Amino acid sequence: MSLKLQPKKWPGKIREVTLGAGNRQPRTVGGGNGLPLHTFEADFPHRPVLALEVTDINPPRWLDIVREPWEGLLGKPADAARKAAEQYGADLIMLNLMGTHPDRGGRSPDQAAIDVEAVLDAVRVPLIVKGPGAGAKQNDVLARVAEKYHGEGLVLHSACQEDYKTLAAVTVAYGHVLVSESPIDLNIAKQVDILLSDVNINLDRVLIDPLTGGLGYGLEYTYSVMERIRLAALGGDQMLNSPMICLVGEEVWKVKEVKVSERQEPRWGDQETRGINWEVATAWSLIEAGAEVVVLRHPDSLARVRKILDAWFAEGASNNTR
Amino acid sequence: MALTGLQIFKLLPGTNCRDCGYTTCLAFAMKLAAGQVSLDKCPTASEDIKATLGAASAPPIRGVTIGKGERAITVGEETVYFRHDKTFVRPTGLFRMIDPNRLSDGEIEKHLDDWATIGIERAGELFRVDGIAMIEPAGSRERYARLAEAISRRGMPVALMASTIDGVRSAVEKIKDQRPLIVPSPGVDQSPFVALAAEFKLPLVITGKDLDDVAATAVDAAKHGVTDMLLEPPAKDARELHQNLSRLRRGALDRIHPGLGYPIFLRVAAGEFDKVVIGITKFASLVAMENAAGEAWLPYWTLRQNIYTDPQKPLQIDPSVHSIGEPDENAPLLVTTNFSLTYFIVSTELDGTGVPSRLAVVDAEGMSVLTAWSAGKFSGEKVAKELRRLGATEHVKHKTVIIPGYVSVISGELEDALGDGWRVLTGPQEASDLNAFFRDVWQPMMNG
Structure with missing residues (x-):
């Protein structure tokens, strides 16, 4: 009696979203018509992509373990981006404009634009630009950047249910991609996509950020919300079938389990490897749950996740780059 | 799939003899469907009915217990593919592998003392090394028995990673009351191990060159009297592992083959961090791993805690x-x-x-x-x-x-x-x- 293992077929599929345009080498994500990584029964024209995070200022709260690979480059986003793309193998870069936050120096939208320009000049990979977080400053900074670098297909992070109109408008007007953020909640994720399509954003220009809970700090919530979003998309829901982006690095590198040294907790083992393991475990679990764009902080984490993906998608990889 | 009361009723004799304690066969069928009564109450049920009903009422994945006493671990009994559909119920057992061919007995005893006492508290759960997977030492049956006993003495469940039937038999005879798990090396003739597991009523790991082979071997082992099994799918790399784990879980839940309804065993070499992550998130029931230190165990335990938390009941603390x-x-x-x-x-x-x-x-x-x-x-x-x-x-x-x-x-x-x-x-x-x-x-x- 041999096994009858039927491939599972779904009516829907994930939207294809192209990151980067103009002077960027574009990279498309999404397009899969099955559960994440279920390569044995579904087609995945594009593989998940991995970004490294660079910052406009010397980040005040980064641990030494994640500072070390960026020695001398923290707060020099163009140099850091070059190293990330050329040496560390990042598929794309996330420029975190944390210095524009009023608590972290309050750099102006014009200063932010200078940083963006420097990074755009330094690398050809697509660029995610992360603002200082919800609030008036977020829109000022991201709208300025969006306008100035129109046509570059920047990924603007992010709009939310309460505040999306400004960024939606500049996304449409200047040819960018917008991240729609929701607080680990499927219904709100859908609501934001509906709101965005109501203001005439083509959802082929939207990524969903379901909000990442790091390993041990809410991972299970993000994991299940992402699985449910993916199932809704495969079931044919056109308002939930955007590819998902997860900001893993910033969640991982602040938790107690990566901050505590081996001297303090001998049972927890080597702190550096533990931290990288923490980032890899978080990233990989979320890729299993459906993440298509994963933003990391430590280049060793990126190398390890990339190695798994390279082997996974080695067959038929020729159409994976565009 | 569970049968409805009416489906069961059609299989019953229909004599309304009342020997079961119910006034009609229909009433009895309804109780059977609800799982409130057992079929042996019916004196005239045929063997066919028993087989059909038994298969239909059994959980899709059998629960298997390894070890005895406070640290015994039960795996399996899962009923869903996605944790949000209900919850995953039996957290992946994480076993530490020991290779006595590289260590002296003294070193092993020291490791066992150490690992038996590890207990890290996190969010109301005590993280421990769930059991020890002892590789068979070359050339000495007595040593294998002695080492197996050394694990049992510390109350920890044992997996016997056996390469010879004589070696594992000597260990099994020594600790048979401790419900060790018998794990034959991949590729060996499994029939003597099947006979041994049947003789001592112990849990056994079934391997195979592909899932067809695994399922067929499991059915064969069941025929020979083994009731508690774990399935070890081929897993040459992360992708094959994920594929086989996914197909095994789905096949078991859909009950497409009687040989699939068992928990899953996974062995990983040192440094295969990603395989353990895939195992914990994707349905592995028991993982035996080589050399891994705290920097790997802590994320494993924490990931398992996250994945196996009941989504209906958020972790809370007392106000x-x-x-x-x-x-x-x-x-x-x-x-x-x-x-x-x-x-x-x-x-x-x-x-x-x-x-x-x-x-x-x-x-x-x-x-x-x-x-x-x-x-x-x-x-x-x-x-x-x-x-x-x-x-x-x-x-x-x-x-x-x-x-x-x-x-x-x-x-x-x-x-x-x-x-x-x-x-x-x-x-x-x-x-x-x-x-x-x-x-x-x-x-x-x-x-x-």
Whole structure:
């Protein structure tokens, strides 16, 4: 009696979203018509992509373990981006404009634009630009950047249910991609996509950020919300079938389990490897749950996740780059 | 698939003999369908009916217990593919592999002493090494038996990673009452191991060159009297592992083959971190791993805790007022919900500020701040009531309470509900900004 293992077929599929345009080498994500990584029964024209995070200022709260690979480059986003793309193998870069936050120096939208320009000049990979977080400053900074670098297909992070109109408008007007953020909640994720399509954003220009809970700090919530979003998309829901982006690095590198040294907790083992393991475990679990764009902080984490993906998608990889 | 009462009724003799204690066969069938009575109450049920009903009423994945006593571990009994559909019930057993061909008995005893006592508490769970997978030492049956016994003596479940039938038999005879798991090397002739497991009624790992082979071998082992099995799918790399784990779980849940309804065994070599992550998230029931230290175990345990948390029941802690450092009557008083992660994060950040404070953790049914607020569990009135109930308002002189930034909207209502000159200060949205908040808002306010 041999096994009858039927491939599972779904009516829907994930939207294809192209990151980067103009002077960027574009990279498309999404397009899969099955559960994440279920390569044995579904087609995945594009593989998940991995970004490294660079910052406009010397980040005040980064641990030494994640500072070390960026020695001398923290707060020099163009140099850091070059190293990330050329040496560390990042598929794309996330420029975190944390210095524009009023608590972290309050750099102006014009200063932010200078940083963006420097990074755009330094690398050809697509660029995610992360603002200082919800609030008036977020829109000022991201709208300025969006306008100035129109046509570059920047990924603007992010709009939310309460505040999306400004960024939606500049996304449409200047040819960018917008991240729609929701607080680990499927219904709100859908609501934001509906709101965005109501203001005439083509959802082929939207990524969903379901909000990442790091390993041990809410991972299970993000994991299940992402699985449910993916199932809704495969079931044919056109308002939930955007590819998902997860900001893993910033969640991982602040938790107690990566901050505590081996001297303090001998049972927890080597702190550096533990931290990288923490980032890899978080990233990989979320890729299993459906993440298509994963933003990391430590280049060793990126190398390890990339190695798994390279082997996974080695067959038929020729159409994976565009 | 479970049968309905009517489907079962059609299989019953239909004599209404009442020997089962029910007035009609239909009534008995309904009780059977509800799982409230067992088929052996029916004296005239045929073997065919027993087989059909037995298969239909059995759980899709058999529960298998390894070890004896307090540390015994049961795996299997899963009923869903996605944890949000219900919950995953039997957390992946994490076993440490020992290779006696590389270690002396003295070194092994020392490791066992160490590993048996590991216990790391996190969010109400005690992380332990769940069991020991002992590789068969070359050339000495007595040594294998002695080492197996050394594990059992410490109360830990044993997996016998056997390469020869004679070796494993000597170990099994020594600890047969401890329900060790028998794990033949991949590729060996499994029939003598099947006979051994059947003879001692012990759990056995079934391997195969592909899933067809695994399933067929399991059915064959069942015919030879083995009831408790774990299946070890081929897993040359991460992708093949994921594929086989996914297909095994789905095949078991869909009951496409009787040889698939068992928990899954996975062995990983040193450094195969990703395979363990895939195993924990994707349905492996028991993982035996080579050399791995705390920096790998801690993320494994934590990942398992996350994945196997019941999605219907968020982890919560008991409402109370927690002191951070040694707060006096001028120390800030903050309030948050009793969702354990919220508490962990806020208390960790508070600790990091170096400012002594009090954190009132109020009952919000284990929800996070925003969720609790939108569900009406963190309204101004509720929070005021809880602060009074917990006595939080009695500790401080300044009559000020700091609320999470995300729920600034409740500040007016909370002030009114507290009355008596209390004021409400809106804190930062993220706990990570508490340091700046104390520096820029709290301290100037108290000093001014």
